[in-house]
Amino acid sequence: MLELSGVGKSFGKNEILRDVNLKVAAGDVIAILGPSGSGKTTLLRCINFLEIADQGTMVLEDRTIQLPRAKKSEVAFVRQKTSFVFQNYNLFNNKTALENVTEGLIYGRKIPAKTAKEIGRKALEKVGMADRSDFYPSQLSGGQQQRVGIARAIAGNPDVILFDEPTSALDPELIGEVLSIMKKLAQEGTTMIVVTHEMSFAQSVATKAIFMDGGVILEEGEPHEFFVRPRHERTKQFLRSILYEMEYTI
Amino acid sequence: MSLDFAFMKSSFFLAAGAVPLTLFITAMTLLASLPLAFIIAVARSGQKGKVLNLIFSLYVSAVRGTPIIVQILIIYTMLPDLLKFLIEKLGLPFDVYAINNVFYAILIFSFSSIAFLSEVFRAGLRAVGRSQYEAALAAGLSGFRAYTRIIAPQAVSAVLPVLCTSVNNLIKMTSLCFAIAVNEITGVVRVAASRNLHFVEGFLIIAAIYVLICLTVEWGFKILENKVRAHKVSA
Ligand SMILES: Nc1ncnc2c1ncn2[C@@H]1O[C@H](COP(=O)(O)OP(=O)(O)OP(=O)(O)O)[C@@H](O)[C@H]1O
Ligand SMILES: [Mg+2]
Numbered sequence: 001m002l003e004l005s006g007v008g009k010s011f012g013k014n015e016i017l018r019d020v021n022l023k024v025a026a027g028d029v030i031a032i033l034g035p036s037g038s039g040k041t042t043l044l045r046c047i048n049f050l051e052i053a054d055q056g057t058m059v060l061e062d063r064t065i066q067l068p069r070a071k072k073s074e075v076a077f078v079r080q081k082t083s084f085v086f087q088n089y090n091l092f093n094n095k096t097a098l099e100n101v102t103e104g105l106i107y108g109r110k111i112p113a114k115t116a117k118e119i120g121r122k123a124l125e126k127v128g129m130a131d132r133s134d135f136y137p138s139q140l141s142g143g144q145q146q147r148v149g150i151a152r153a154i155a156g157n158p159d160v161i162l163f164d165e166p167t168s169a170l171d172p173e174l175i176g177e178v179l180s181i182m183k184k185l186a187q188e189g190t191t192m193i194v195v196t197h198e199m200s201f202a203q204s205v206a207t208k209a210i211f212m213d214g215g216v217i218l219e220e221g222e223p224h225e226f227f228v229r230p231r232h233e234r235t236k237q238f239l240r241s242i243l244y245e246m247e248y249t250i
Numbered sequence: 251m252s253l254d255f256a257f258m259k260s261s262f263f264l265a266a267g268a269v270p271l272t273l274f275i276t277a278m279t280l281l282a283s284l285p286l287a288f289i290i291a292v293a294r295s296g297q298k299g300k301v302l303n304l305i306f307s308l309y310v311s312a313v314r315g316t317p318i319i320v321q322i323l324i325i326y327t328m329l330p331d332l333l334k335f336l337i338e339k340l341g342l343p344f345d346v347y348a349i350n351n352v353f354y355a356i357l358i359f360s361f362s363s364i365a366f367l368s369e370v371f372r373a374g375l376r377a378v379g380r381s382q383y384e385a386a387l388a389a390g391l392s393g394f395r396a397y398t399r400i401i402a403p404q405a406v407s408a409v410l411p412v413l414c415t416s417v418n419n420l421i422k423m424t425s426l427c428f429a430i431a432v433n434e435i436t437g438v439v440r441v442a443a444s445r446n447l448h449f450v451e452g453f454l455i456i457a458a459i460y461v462l463i464c465l466t467v468e469w470g471f472k473i474l475e476n477k478v479r480a481h482k483v484s485a
Contacts, residue, residue: 048388049387050387050388076390076392079387079388079389079390080390083388083389084385084388086381086384086385086388088381090381090382090384090385092382092386092400093382094400094403094404094407094478095400103386103389103391103399103400104389107390107391107392107395107399108389108391108395109390156389156390
């Protein structure tokens with residue numbers, strides 16, 4: 001459904017992504033792991049054209065798109081078919097929870113306002129935020145804001161949802177409420193690419209785990225293989241350091 | 251010193267009668283300069299446009315660095331001739347000297363308002379930040395919609411207090427119109443006062459009228475601010 005090949009991206013002299021290839025099938029939940037600065041966020045941003053890749057192609061549904069030379073219509077197509085959940089939520093501060101969800105439906109997808117509102121209410125209900133429809137982001141907790149962020153992402157019924165560390169800005173006690181919604185979405189067959197440091201989530205929910213380091217995909221595999229018998233030395237080191245951190249926080 | 255209350259009363263009504271013209275000049279100036287100032291601010295906050303940035307910063311410095319009365323005199327003495335030249339070149343059936351001075355006043359005030367309002371909006375845009383724009387794009391909004399629906403409302407509400415000051419400054423600025431014989435508040439009372447030399451009474455009345463107008467504007471902005479308070483990021 002979504003296929004990336006040969007994606008490369010540099011900022012000035014720094015090569016951030018190098019020959020990244022990724023195949024996503026419907027229903028996949030792909031967990032991307034990797035140390036800070038390895039290019040995980042940049043990869044997601046290149047998929048959604050928040051960053052323009054220097055090399056690479058994307059196949060989405062029946063279209064093949066040259067990432068560095070995407071036309072306006074192609075960018076619009078990709079943004080209709082994907083959605084983004086940001087690390088810092090990035091809800092529209094001047095819009096209520098419901099308006100945050102409907103804004104993209106009405107002005108991005110040209111859905112009539114009345115229908116958009118119905119869709120928006122359903123999406124908010126799904127993330128348990130129906131009773132906060134009329135609240136502004138500044139009136140919501142971090143966890144609640146991210147749940148609205150997820151509602152905004154699912155409302156347009158995209159092919160793929162891109163999550164960039166959706167829980168890493170949250171207080172520990174609020175992480176669970178967001179992860180459990182993501183788990184529910186995964187069980188319903190939502191296709192997701194999730195950059196995360198939540199190992200237990202990656203282990204139990206993902207259909208595929210990917211380890212990135214220095215802008216390349218070093219290793220990928222099914223979670224039970226990936227976590228139990230990582231092949232690459234760097235992957236082992238990384239998993240050990242994360243597990244150590246987890247024990248440390250416990 | 252004794253005040254001539256009868257004259258004060260008559261000049262109050264005289265001044266009140268000129269309030270609509272003052273407000274008209276203010277409103278037309280704002281109508282012309284608010285959108286233009288915002289567009290300039292947006293253009294200047296983009297990554298591109300180094301030349302554009304230089305041109306506009308020179309413009310802003312020029313406007314800021316000259317007294318408004320000097321701007322009025324320069325534009326008012328230069329513009330008619332310039333317009334006349336243009337009209338004759340284009341062969342338009344149009345008499346430059348029939349143009350009302352109110353038109354020149356609006357033009358002059360827009361010229362300076364665009365400069366300082368664009369600075370105000372630039373500060374507002376900086377307060378909103380790029381992530382809101384990216385979230386709008388990711389949600390499928392066009393760049394234009396992202397600005398009109400998400401960025402602009404937040405940028406404006408961030409600078410409402412400064413805008414209030416700017417509007418009040420503009421209203422007070424229109425009093426300088428007397429220099430080009432426009433009969434707004436200051437002009438009409440000044441003429442009346444010069445007839446019987448009751449300047450003190452006349453000027454006190456003018457002051458009172460401006461205070462009333464500016465208080466009303468402030469009150470209006472307070473209501474607006476309360477309306478948008480919920481949008482403001484508290485954290
Ligand atoms: N706009 C930019 N300009 C210049 N360098 C950038 C830009 N965005 C990212 N980088 C650099 O690219 C590298 C990869 O960044 P990226 O955000 O993709 O890493 P990440 O894997 O998401 O890290 P983290 O786990 O800390 O979020 C970093 O070294 C970063 O400094
Ligand atoms: Mg990142």
